Amino acid sequence: MNLLLRLLGACWLLCAAGAVPAQVSDAAPPPTLRVDLMHSGDAKQEHYALDRVVVEPLPWPGNPARPVDDTDRGLNRFEVIDPQTGKLLYSRGYSTIFGEWRTTDEAKQSSRGFQESLRFPKPDRPVQVRVLQRGDDNAFVEVWRIDVDPAALDVVQEKRPAPAEPIAIRNNGPSPEKVDLLILGDGYTQAELPKFEADAHRLADHLFSVSPFRERARDFNVWALAVPTRESGVSRPSTGIHHDSALGTRYDIFGSERYVLTLDNRALRELAQYAPNEFIEILVNNQTYGGGGIFGQFSTAAASNDWANYLFVHEFGHHFAALADEYYTSPVAYVSGEERPEPWEPNVTALRDPARLKWKRHVGADTPLPTPWPKAEFEAYQRNNQARRVELRKQNRPESEMSALFEAERRFTDELVSRAPYRDAIGAFEGANYQATGYYRSQMQCTMFSRSERFCQVCQDAIADIIDLYSRPASD
Template sequence: MKKTLFSLILSSLLLPGQAQDFDTYFTDRTLRVDYLFTGDAQKQEVYLDELCALPHWAGRRQHLSELPLEGNGNITMKDKATGEVIYRTSFSSLFQEWISEKEAQSVKRGFENTFLLPYPKQAAIVTIELKDVRHRTSASFTHEVNPNDILIHQRGSTHVTPHRYLLKNGEAKDCIDIAILAEGYTAEEMELFYRDAQAACDAIFAHEPFARLKDRFNVVAVASESEDSGVSIPRKNEWKATAVSSHFDTFYSDRYLTSRSVKAMHNWLAGIPYEHVVILANTDTYGGGGIYNSYLLTTAHHPMFRPVVVHEFGHSFGGLGDEYAYTSEPSPMYPYDIEPWEPNITTLVNFESKWKDMVPEGTPIPTTPEKDRKLLYSKVGVYEGGGYTLKGIYRPTTECRMKINEAPRFCPVCERALEKMIHFYTY
């Protein structure tokens, strides 16, 4: 009963007040914008790399000028003639994580980043902003998009990567479209990939709120072939030629598996409707990574594959923060005097904006961790430890899918945040 009431309230809050604007300003195509994020810890810059046109638009057609989450950056598109904001989206990036690493103090690097925008009918002005850990603009770049520009690269109309739908509930305009890419699978291993992709799909939709709202999603497995089987493990001096050139040891962390070949990911997907990208690596080495509104990458043959892919999807789809902690030192990503934008961690600076309404009256803050296993994942409080640090950052429950692999579910706060995101995209 409570879930039904929540859904009704959420629906009333997210009524598509701007649904009519899509046909006013956009065509049923995608403008793919490729940027380079460059710099070091002291200074960052954004450069335009390439504009591409894709055949269809799979993104939202309502709440066009709203952001579901703040993220670590945002993109705003304005109609050039009127100055009206016609589309906004937010994101995080591997580059912004790298800035907090020691290497960024002495080395300048560039990272690829790709974003999908609805294709404007008339000239538009696009502004992209990167935010620092204090939520201040650290870099911005503004450019004009002429939809008739002959140098906008037309992709996806002639060659489309072989693919197979694992879940098909409707047209792309009505559903959230998830694409699962193969990484480190040769042509001879594609049936193995399709089985692994089905396992990933089943794992995600075994969790709430995805199970209850499964009819809002399409899932397609995309057979992006690699020359070599497996993925690169630099610490073992193993380097493979793979579809998106992923590797472990990102930022010298053994299990952090990522790719900086972001354009390659999107080139494989050209011509297939998609919004969110899941990449499965053909290896049994433990690891993964998920970046909000960018991609997730995880290993397909480790025993913990299923809980890990769900955890990383919590990052890439829902913008959820990590609830685990391993040091008493402050995290460079989460200053104690700033409220994190992630919905499931807090510094208590602005707890009203988080899950305060879900904390039972009389619950002490901080809350003593539960010992009763029945309450580990469900009793909402304010438990110290999260966002990688044991002190000053708080999480909603004792345990959660965003904290440990053994958790059977997301905590109630994470479930609510994910449900809100699904409604944002589909109402």
């Protein structure tokens, strides 16, 4: 690790990176401060508690020109405030695993706690950290506040040896000028570490073949890091498979057989801190279809699945740009009420007021809102398709049969869309956000709707906004 980190440090020292305030200076970037907390509660109430404050071993990788997040993404937002002046020093929108869990049936009956972290450039004085959450009107309301003194005696500052060497997959310049994507591996044995590196290269290459990542590839650095595990693959409890993996990543989150996350935030952050990172995708060394993504936290993908390319990109869309799922026929763990409030996510709408549609600028004058599409034919096919999918998992059939089912589904959907009158239009197509009615997506096809290989224009715009937030030209 030492040589690579010395080189990284040299790059950081050459770049313009101020402290917490918005102005850019020629000073070296500050350290990275991490506030670890516990977020607990149930469907009706929630609580926050401080776990610890940590100074990470690497400098802050963020863009000093954009300390304040103006993209209006995430179920939550945290703010770092100078208590003496009231000045907003740093902010970021994000979502949480707790926020998803509290929409499940389990949250109506029991309480749970989830680990979370807030990361920001280490200030040179005490600050206040505020956590805000969206209300029913999508406005942010403060739900928790804590004073943080970076010089306090209980701040963790031990510098332990790195457990593994970070690998530079793509290095396009100093971190403060680039988006730093870290690919972590879980479920790779020592003998499989070369496979992890190959998987990271392969899937990163695919990500940058998809617009708008393709056009903005030079705005990214990509790093890879993995700690070997004793057993190959991660846990899949629904089939009796339990593996002791480095990050605790597993299938069957919230009872969904394909949902893959880690609930061990400390293990995740303790490893990720040894490579520059603003976004994290975890590759699990499994063949079974699965993945997941939480905005501002991390995403996951099964690296050995036939649909790994799609999984990597789709789940990264959730994590990177807060894109909502646009599909609605696959079963999910979340419980939706009958009301259809306007989603805060940029790519779905309740279409309360067509004249104020969030992507109205893309809609042609002759495109009706809502926009017709062969919805009934699609749903009839999917009823049979989803029943077959459930049966394949129930019988524990070979993964190749599930892959064949997905391929047949993609061919059907592509053919159906190809003969629809508004196949290329941007409008408001009913069926999105896990709901058959009341929510709408902007185009018939998108990576967030089906296993299409492209993002719709609205999703591309949303992704570009986040790239702009985290990267900047070297001349700025």
